[in-house]
Amino acid sequence: MKMGFEIHIQLNTQQKLFCGCNPGEIDTKTVSFGRKLRVSSSEMGEIDPAAAFEIKKGRSITYVSGDRTSCLVEADEEPPHNPNSEAIKSAIIISNLFSAGIVDEIHFMRKIVVDGSNTSGFQRTAIVGMDGRFVYVENVIGISTICLEEDAGRLVEKGENGPVYNLDRLGVPLLEITTEPVEADAATGEKIAAGIGRTLKLTGLFARGLGTIRQDVNVSVGNYGVVEVKGVQKLEQIRKVLEFEEKRQNWLVEVSRILNERKIREADFDAEIVNLTDLLRASNSQTIQRLLSDQNALALKAPGFSGLFAKEPVPDSRLGLDLADLCKLFGFKGIVHSDEISKYGIENQILNDMSRRLDLHENDGFILIFGDGERTSRCLEMARLRLKQSLNGPPSETRMATDKGATRFLRPRPGASRMYPETDIITILVSDEMKASYRVEMKSWESAVDDIADKYNIPHQVAEQLLDSDYLEWFTEAAVTFKSIPSTVIASVVLQTFEELRKDGIQANKVALFDILNLVSKGSIAKEAIPDVLRESLSQAISVESVIKRRGLSSISQEELKKIVASILKDSRRENVQKEKIYGVIMGRVMKQVRGKIDGMLVDQEVKRQIEEEFRSN
């Protein structure tokens, strides 16, 4: 398969790109306001019908502005300030790093964005370097452009009445590094993306933490349309996404073959939209009555699609799901399609009538939605287009990566973006001196791993994981702050505990990490308690202290431990446990009582000591 990467990575400047706000601060209060964006249809460029429909509806967008993280600039109430010079410098450094040609003048452009994520209605972006290369083992990957751009607002809520964005991320400086397409397999693809990511991280110019690096991956098979997958935040996702897409797209190639075999032609897709409301009203299926409510049931014939909607070439990938996602763009909760119509308990007579009205023949399918008005017909027209595209294999579209590494349909791929010069910002001269001197001394990945392993006395493998992780800075700060806690313990919290929490959708938090390490270093709780306490604290948004109080997890002394072990041992005498099993039994019972209250190593020592004593005295 062919793949290309667009890597967006957040620069760790003290201020945003076009104002004096520090994105790392914590807001003490917020205000919100409502806006509408206006783009006349001639100015929209080639945007998809769903987005055009949204704009036409004149939906209003709500913005939340915090007192520290955003100001009048992000509210689009003040012109942008001069671009942050640190960010410009970093962009030139990275362009040099990839041996890119650097422009002599940086021109910021306005790229029209219609989803409301930018208050201005456009994203400010500029090319700094182009035509560079990244050398990966024996391969040379072309870097087509290095752009300096502003991040968008953070979607807080997809409200019924329009989206809500927080402005804290708007204007944060990002570098966008775009590679040329390469022919590779999923494993190589992951290595390329990881290689570029690691190189960038080693420069120290970028922020770490979840969401500070995002990859868009472009994938295509054969000569079919390019699918853009957005929102890949973790490196491990890339390989899965590539594997998923390869299988999914190959299945769509197969679909086109099947349709051809079934002798389906473009003209077969031109059937009229059929109203089935009266037929379905007569059904006794409660599910159908609930879906129907007081709306219309409208169906579209899908020629040759029988059996093709429900087939899953890879888990979570079905054409039916894609069509449902497409209908969601128009506000529908989902669709009903022919491959699953039997699940709805509709009477055979009605099913036959539906079939007749839709003029279905062998191998034909249909899709059905419940709704009224313009959005219903617009939605079905877009679905018709998608069905017709199936004749020609995988179409160009934009998809969203899921946490598990699958992808979901997001929207048809937009055409070329509308761009025009940002006249509020003067062009920035890049002198030959700047090009020559803005460079960074890079150490190799291996030596960076060595440095961390040596400095914190941790295994190389752990050091490498830390370098790759989002939490390197938290780790180093914690390791320096809490010298009494072994670095391996801290590393395992940020690498394992945080990862497990992330899988369950619980976000890591620096304050909680430092709170709990502080308690461990004071001996108030044992290190074994960290995972459970953090989980409870972070999942329920309560302080570490409260969790410990609630659980009665204050620590116990070695004297108390001795007593507990002695008493359990005494109770167990009657049971005549075999000698070789006694350690396991006693240890288990003791740990049940003291877990998290005292270091496990001390428990182990004490249990062994008392058992030995017991057998010696016997």
Next chain:
Amino acid sequence: MVQQIKPGQFVQLEYNGRLLEGLVMPRSLYEDEKHITLKLKNGYNIGLDSGKVRLVKVVEYETPAQPIEEKSYNEIGNGPRVLIMGTGGTIASKVDYRTGAVKPAFSAKEIVDMVPEIGNIASISIKTIMNELSENMKPENWSVMSNEVYKAFNSGYRGIVIAHGTDTMHYSASAVSFAIENPPGPVVFVGSQRSSDRPSSDSAINLQGAVTFAAKSNSSGVFVAMHAGLDDNLVAVHRGTRVRKNHTSRRDAFESVNDSPFAYIDIEKGTVKQENETTPQGKIKLMPNFLAKASIFKFHPGISESLANAVFGGDLLSIIIEGTGLGHVSREVFPHIRSAITEGKFVGMTSQCIWGSVGMTVYETGRDLMAMGVVPLGDMLSETALVKSMWALGNGLDLGSVMPLNLRGEIATRRPVEK
């Protein structure tokens, strides 16, 4: 070979051993001539040192499109007849994504195409009466506006909207307020704080607000309609003599000073919320002349004697002082004021506090100044007082008696507790 590269050419260039393709763009006045701007196929512009590029070949040459100056006065839309006058700036405009140039709308059709909502509110005509940036407006321009408004009412328009740059919009609104007595309907100035070449522009909402007020309100007078807050829904309508631009960039920069806004327009609902009514007290009367022999003297600690001398001893016929607090200046300025008044010049007092009225009987300084003949101007804005005195001078009125009178709502006898 640099001279071969010209704007409008689609070229192939060699730059640092790399081959680039793109459209050569015109350079703006503020950019140097050492560089060229190239629009790449991906839409981005980049700047290249023209000394370092080598032209490989010109792929094609586009002839620059001629600007279309289509002027159409045809009415478009349904409802009461409203005339939109253009004075410069851009009421509505669209971007040419190829060149980045902003093309203003000239015809009624174009403007209704861009803000279709106004076609449902009123029957729209459009007329461009001048083409001046707001900062370049002069009293002569106020006269032209006033004459045009008078003509428009006489030819049967119900309301008039004047699109204007925001920097001096409140001066112009004040000027037309004085120049037209008893307008039969509303005259509404409107502008935008975010240029109309961006999707987030406030111009469309403001224009809808202005047209709604011009079409629906029965009030006689001159107003300014602009955003009431940061939200894209509520538009505030201010009295032309009471309004001031109080922020450099916010959408809600225009505020009524010492007064509540005259009305609010809810754009979504299309409704006018207005507590008071102003009805014409007689036939429309035009007094469109202004004489620019007046100025504002802003007093400050450490004021230069020579400046005071130049202002009060020069050829100005009316000087509006922006005094401190309740209306004061330091003793050093007294002799200059005294001699100006002795020479028959008008000297009026306003406050640099912006909010509140002058009160010249409270302190000795104020009483001394009044004894000299300085006229306290109540809570009139200094900018309004300036325009009013230019108008009074231009139309041969006696400033001493006209200036302290409330003619167009510019002076109030009471100021509500709530701002």
